[in-house]
Amino acid sequence: MVIVLDFGGQYNQLIARRVRECNVYCEVHPHTMSLEEIRKMNPKGIIFTGGPNSVYGDDSPSCDKGIFELGIPVLGICYGAQLMNHLLGGRVSTAPVREYGKTEVHFDTTGKMFTNVSGTSVCWMSHTDYISQPAPGFEIKASTPVCPVAAAENVEKGLYCVQFHPEVMHTQEGKKMLANFLFDICGCAGDWKMDSFVETSIQALRERIGNGKVLCALSGGVDSSVAAVLLSKAVGKQLTCVFVDHGLLRKNEGDEVEEVFGPNGPYDLNFIRVNAQKRFYEKLAGAVEPEDKRKIIGEEFIRVFEEEAQKIGAVDFLVQGTIYPDVIESGLGKSAVIKSHHNVGGLPDYVDFKEIVEPLRLLFKDEVRAAGRELGIPEKLISRQPFPGPGLAIRIIGEVTEDKVRMLQDADAIYREEIAKADIPNKPDQYFAALTNMRSVGVMGDERTYDYAVALRAVTTTDFMTAEFAELPWELIGRVSSRIVNEVKNVNRVLYDCTGKPPATIEWE
Numbered sequence: 001m002v003i004v005l006d007f008g009g010q011y012n013q014l015i016a017r018r019v020r021e022c023n024v025y026c027e028v029h030p031h032t033m034s035l036e037e038i039r040k041m042n043p044k045g046i047i048f049t050g051g052p053n054s055v056y057g058d059d060s061p062s063c064d065k066g067i068f069e070l071g072i073p074v075l076g077i078c079y080g081a082q083l084m085n086h087l088l089g090g091r092v093s094t095a096p097v098r099e100y101g102k103t104e105v106h107f108d109t110t111g112k113m114f115t116n117v118s119g120t121s122v123c124w125m126s127h128t129d130y131i132s133q134p135a136p137g138f139e140i141k142a143s144t145p146v147c148p149v150a151a152a153e154n155v156e157k158g159l160y161c162v163q164f165h166p167e168v169m170h171t172q173e174g175k176k177m178l179a180n181f182l183f184d185i186c187g188c189a190g191d192w193k194m195d196s197f198v199e200t201s202i203q204a205l206r207e208r209i210g211n212g213k214v215l216c217a218l219s220g221g222v223d224s225s226v227a228a229v230l231l232s233k234a235v236g237k238q239l240t241c242v243f244v245d246h247g248l249l250r251k252n253e254g255d256e257v258e259e260v261f262g263p264n265g266p267y268d269l270n271f272i273r274v275n276a277q278k279r280f281y282e283k284l285a286g287a288v289e290p291e292d293k294r295k296i297i298g299e300e301f302i303r304v305f306e307e308e309a310q311k312i313g314a315v316d317f318l319v320q321g322t323i324y325p326d327v328i329e330s331g332l333g334k335s336a337v338i339k340s341h342h343n344v345g346g347l348p349d350y351v352d353f354k355e356i357v358e359p360l361r362l363l364f365k366d367e368v369r370a371a372g373r374e375l376g377i378p379e380k381l382i383s384r385q386p387f388p389g390p391g392l393a394i395r396i397i398g399e400v401t402e403d404k405v406r407m408l409q410d411a412d413a414i415y416r417e418e419i420a421k422a423d424i425p426n427k428p429d430q431y432f433a434a435l436t437n438m439r440s441v442g443v444m445g446d447e448r449t450y451d452y453a454v455a456l457r458a459v460t461t462t463d464f465m466t467a468e469f470a471e472l473p474w475e476l477i478g479r480v481s482s483r484i485v486n487e488v489k490n491v492n493r494v495l496y497d498c499t500g501k502p503p504a505t506i507e508w509e
């Protein structure tokens with residue numbers, strides 16, 4: 001295993017990811033990790049990440065110099081490279097020319113990290129300071145016209161540093177360089193697979209939890225499902241999963257979740273389904289403002305969950321399906337509240353528990369999916385699109401009623417079914433139907449109708465922070481439209497939402 005020591009850079013988890021792509025297990029830990037803890041983990045290599053600070057800053061993150069004497073190879077990247085040189089007697093200065101973006105770097109390919117790398121290769125730079133003089137014992141192995149020490153090594157001590165970012169895609173031969181570090185320098189075997197993540201986590205969870213009681217809020221979404229199954233494999237009957245059906249799920253979703261995770265499914269989750277539909281509809285009656293609706297649902301959810309938790313009694317651990325992008329987002333500074341997000345995972349305060357367990361905290365979404373497949377969770381659940389905690393309530397404009405929920409469930413099921421069947425090269429990243437609060441006049445079978453309009457939404461996006469509307473074929477939209485007006489009562493018009501984010505958001509509320 002390899003330890004990535006986090007000095008606050010934005011690509012930290014990306015480094016871990018690249019290491020894992022080389023089939024080497026890797027964990028990210030804070031830079032404050034003690035020598036003793038590092039020794040205990042017995043890593044084959046250590047990587048220092050970049051970071052926003054200058055090594056001369058008052059509160060700049062640092063580490064114990066003893067780390068360089070452990071006999072474990074260390075690779076410093078960007079700030080990590082500067083820190084390594086600074087601590088070992090080199091000099092770091094403000095670069096006369098700041099380098100940012102794709103940069104041609106000249107390599108001395110006798111450098112151990114640069115075996116089979118081209119003499120000149122494009123790398124991603126992002127720095128204001130640079131190493132103006134490497135620490136004693138280091139040999140320079142790469143440079144640019146404005147950065148004299150783009151890479152250096154002290155082979156005897158097993159210390160390597162690069163000013164650029166090998167983990168970023170734009171560094172053309174970055175993967176090769178990391179592989180050289182991992183295999184030739186650290187001697188990693190490269191035989192780790194995602195299933196070892198599953199195995200390692202199960203083992204670690206068992207040790208941590210012992211005989212403790214564990215509670216998990218299961219939504220049926222990918223993250224909470226994978227977390228629940230992982231916990232169940234680790235501690236079996238000590239786990240209880242509570243699934244709150246708030247009546248705002250997609251068509252048949254509650255039953256589908258129960259089928260997989262309930263008592264007749266393949267997992268032993270002590271699954272409790274709480275049918276709280278009525279409660280939610282009652283609380284939502286009369287609420288029309290999106291933020292009011294979101295808050296009502298969030299609060300009611302906690303109340304239902306709390307009641308169930310009380311029946312179970314005090315628990316030791318509460319499971320959350322937090323994944324790495326959630327960790328990054330919560331680390332961002334203060335931004336305007338566009339929507340109060342409600343996640344089933346975001347409960348506590350109210351529940352009597354000792355510790356939170358977040359087994360997926362270091363994984364990206366696709367890695368969570370890979371773990372889910374490894375755990376045998378059905379593909380249908382694994383490849384699900386994001387579905388918001390407040391569910392269909394934020395896709396029904398204005399007041400939510402049971403009738404409107406049913407209308408939207410039916411329209412949405414038709415839309416999803418037709419997209420699934422359609423022969424289109426790239427499926428949109430998220431698509432759903434929304435029920436507008438608008439009624440209009442139509443004619444059906446010679447009769448006047450005065451019914452609702454359904455809006456179809458489909459977007460392409462990578463990070464869900466910005467999105468473009470998907471250009472679905474008209475013929476597909478036409479088919480969905482005619483099925484919806486024919487099959488869903490009280491809908492007589494279908495609209496296609498062709499707005500990006502910004503200025504719109506993906507959900508309608």
Ligand code: XMP
Binds near residue numbers: 341388390430506508
């Ligand atoms: P917006 O509408 O903000 O959505 O553009 C961005 C992504 O977030 C999802 N979303 C939510 N997910 N709880 C969630 O777990 C929420 O309250 C929530 N609101 C929006 C949305 O489906 C999209 O993928």
